[in-house]
Amino acid sequence: MTLLQLHHVQRTYQPNSTHPVQALKDISFDVQLGEYIAIMGESGAGKSTLLNIIATLEKASGGEVILNKQNLSHFTADEAARFRREHLAFVFQHFNLLDSLSNRDNIYLPLVLASQPLKLMQERIVPLIQSLHIEKIIDRYPNDISGGQQQRIAIARALITHPNLILADEPTGALDSNTSQEILALFDHINKKGQTILMVTHSAAAASHAKRTIFIKDGRIYHELYRGNDSYSAYQQKISNTMMVMTNGGE
Template sequence: MTLLQLNHVQRTYNANSTHPVTALKDISFTVDRGEYVAIMGESGAGKSTLLNIIATLEQPTGGQAILNSQDLGALTKDDAARYRREHLGFIFQHFNLLDSLSNRDNVYLPLVLAKTDPAVMAQRLQPLMKRLRIAQIIDRFPSEISGGQQQRVAIARALIAQPDLLLADEPTGALDSNTSAEILDLFDDVNENGQTILMVTHSAAAASHAKRTLFIKDGRIYHELFRGDLTMKKYQEEISDTMMTLTNGGE
């Protein structure tokens, strides 16, 4: 069942100036409910712009982005903020935790903004603490824990609202290789439990955890790979080869 649908999405900045910049020229793809999709491309290819449109932080200048039958471009600013809280989860490269709040309160933040009953908040937190192994650090502060632990807290914050779609922007970019592998294993577990994930990454190792990888070049979908029955190692090799071809200007 299709969860996310992009139809000929375009995004141009400074469209009325003498030097417009087109970040996205024509992007079309779908993501089914329960999928795990990675998006790759060189810097400046339009990955972040694409993620911002799906996140309702920007509106396309052409085409449509539709999530769960909702045209995201048709939302007002206030409606978009509400939609983000209720339907989207976010994981960032630099965690974006609030140092003034305990880890528990950081996790609770989306539900607090949605005025969720405290009993419901506590109930939702219990399984996340166990799955993400954060029970021992839940009442500490972000400055008191490691980067990997901070990212696990950030994942809990993203998941506690039970989002339709989890958006991850370079989620392992600030972590060492061992911690990155641990976080990516958690993503695998989350996806196996039914969570739809869309991840932007520069890392072939990270992308190899996804079931499908989209490559963006010059504002368009350049290529698409499916993991299928490939081992993760073989899939990573195919991703690396495709990125090499893309970087070298191959067709």
């Protein structure tokens, strides 16, 4: 089942100026339900712009983005905010937790903002505490725990809404290599349970956990790779090789 469709998406900043910036020139791809896709490219390639458009934080200048059979370009600001709350979840590089709230309350926050009842929050958090192994830190505060533990809380906050799609922006960028592997193992786990994930990353090691990697260069799709039956290390090498060719100007 197709969850997300992008058709010839473009994004131009300052279109009426003498020097418009075309961040996205022509991006088209589909995301199937349950896929785990990594988006890679050099800085300035358009990765973050693409993620923001899918997140309804920006509007495309041209083309269409259809998520869950709804055309995102037709939303008003209020409709976009409601759609984000009901269908999307986010995992950021720097966690974006509120230090004034306990970890439990940080996880509850999106459901609180959606005016969901406490009973529902309590029901949904129990399996997350178990599967993400956060029993010992659930009632502590973000500034009292490690970066890896904070990212586990952020992932729990994303999952508690039962989102159609998780958008992850450099989720291991602020973590050391061992902690990164732990977080990537969690992403593997939740993807195997059916969660669709779209992850922007600079890390070939992180991208090797995805089932498909889309490379963007100068606002266009440069190449795609599928992991298939490759091991993580074999797929990581293919990703690294593609990045090297792309960076060096190969076609």
